[in-house]
Amino acid sequence: MMGILEVASALLLIIGAVFFLAGTIGLLRFPDVYTRLHALAKADNLGLGFTVLGLLLQAPGVAAGMKLILVWLLALAASATLSYLIARRALARGIEPWKSEEDER
Template sequence: MIALDVMTVLLVCTGLVFFVAGTAGLLRFPDFHSRLHALTKADNLGLGFIALGVAFQMTDAWSVAKLALVWMLAGLAAASVAQLVARAALDRLPDESGGEHKG
């Protein structure tokens, strides 16, 4: 039991670090799209670690499956929403503002 608790503490603390990083990025990064990087990547990883940590406290397999489902849904939603918000936030596509790079 103690080993399970140790795993939970370690994983939840790691998750918290990523949430701190997500908030730090949201507050510190200079432009909207950089902030979006911080939110979608750091926070989803944080949620993954916390869900995994919580899974070590569950007593039945179905709850663990449901935790996995929560994380997958949240991750999938965040990844696709991030792309759409990123697109919606662009008034003009970047090449119109003269920022074209090679491709």
């Protein structure tokens, strides 16, 4: 008989893994740098966020939980900064954002 905390933790961990899978598929399938950046941000923020939330329910104490949240906040800050840097640099180098067929018309 699993407690409700364990079920919730497992559910959150699985949601996080699904977001990581989506990020990986996006990185493999999307057409250009900007869209891949978008996929990477999903994996960074939501995937890691749900994983941290799921593990938070298993954490033994307050200090361990605080450290987990710190990991997530650091990853958030790094992801936001890097997305900005890379997107600005790509635009400055003259890489055209990808357009769909409908946008062309």
